[in-house]
Amino acid sequence: MKEILNVLLVQSNTTWENVETNLHALDKLLLKASADLILLPETFSTGFSMDSKRLAEAMDGRTVTWMKKKAAKLGAVISGSAIIRDQERIYNRLLWVSPSGSVDSYDKRHLFGPMGEPASFSPGATRKIFSLHGWRVCPLICYDLRFPVWCRNQDDYDLLVYVANWPVARHLAWKTLLRARAIENQSYCIGLNRTGQDGNGIDFGGSSLCFDPLGANVIELGPGAQVSKIQLTAGHLSTIRSKLPFLKDRDTFTLNNK
Secondary structure: OOOEEEEEEEEOEOOOOOHHHHHHHHHHHOOOOOOOEEEOOOOOOOOOOOOHHHHOEOOOOHHHHHHHHHHHHHOOEEEEEEEEEEOOEEEEEEEEEOOOOOEEEEEOOOOOHHHOHHHHOOOOOOOOOEEEOOEEEEEEEHHHHHOOOOOOOOOOOOEEEEEOOOOHHHHHHHHHHHHHHHHHHOOEEEEEOOEEEOOOOOEEEOOOEEEOOOOOEEEEOOOOOEEEEEEEEHHHHHHHHHHOOHHHHOOOOOOOOO
16 A cells, blocks of 8 residues: 555536536646546536536547546546446446546436436446555545445545535535544545536535544645645554554444445
8 A cells, every 4th residue: 555645636616518618727727737646526527517418428528538638648547527428327427547548437326306416317326446556445426425324434445535516505514524424434535626606506615625534634725726735644544543443343234225
């Protein structure tokens, strides 16, 4: 396991339903990027639109192609979610794109009813764990944050990541739940949010965050589009888990994915 994992938080102001504009803006933000993992917000190329039939791309579409080129150029894994059509279904899909060009993915499990997401997308059914330099990473999307059973650490990950479009109006819940997920799962926990206003007039204040396994604040970004690098330390994680081995006392359960 690599001792220091460098993670770049890319808190972008997503232009509503405009892929080309968003990718061009990200090109500028990533001009001098250097990290092991680069995180982008939920639906970073379109915004959180429910016009999924019109906006959905294939896995060889513009957004994934851009991610592959950027990952290869920067020598880093790039991850964020996009509106993806896979056969007859449309998903809010987190993409995990490696410099080699390989692509893995996680489909958002919990769809946000108040915005009509269940009518526009199909839910995912499988939680994923990705590996990066020996770090085990559990990637999730926005509304998944409110459901602790889905992200319960079965001693199978070291870093929990949420990419999101989380509004200013529920900032308290955002910060509180991210800290709780870090503490209860004894892992680093990152919440990468967007900033600006979407096409529905909803305001997003950024406030991308990272907490360590004790719930201590590693970073909290303010409003506005910005890029910030953080360093996660394997030794710190290992020390906490050794001194306070809470995970061994966790409840065991079987999850019904229906």
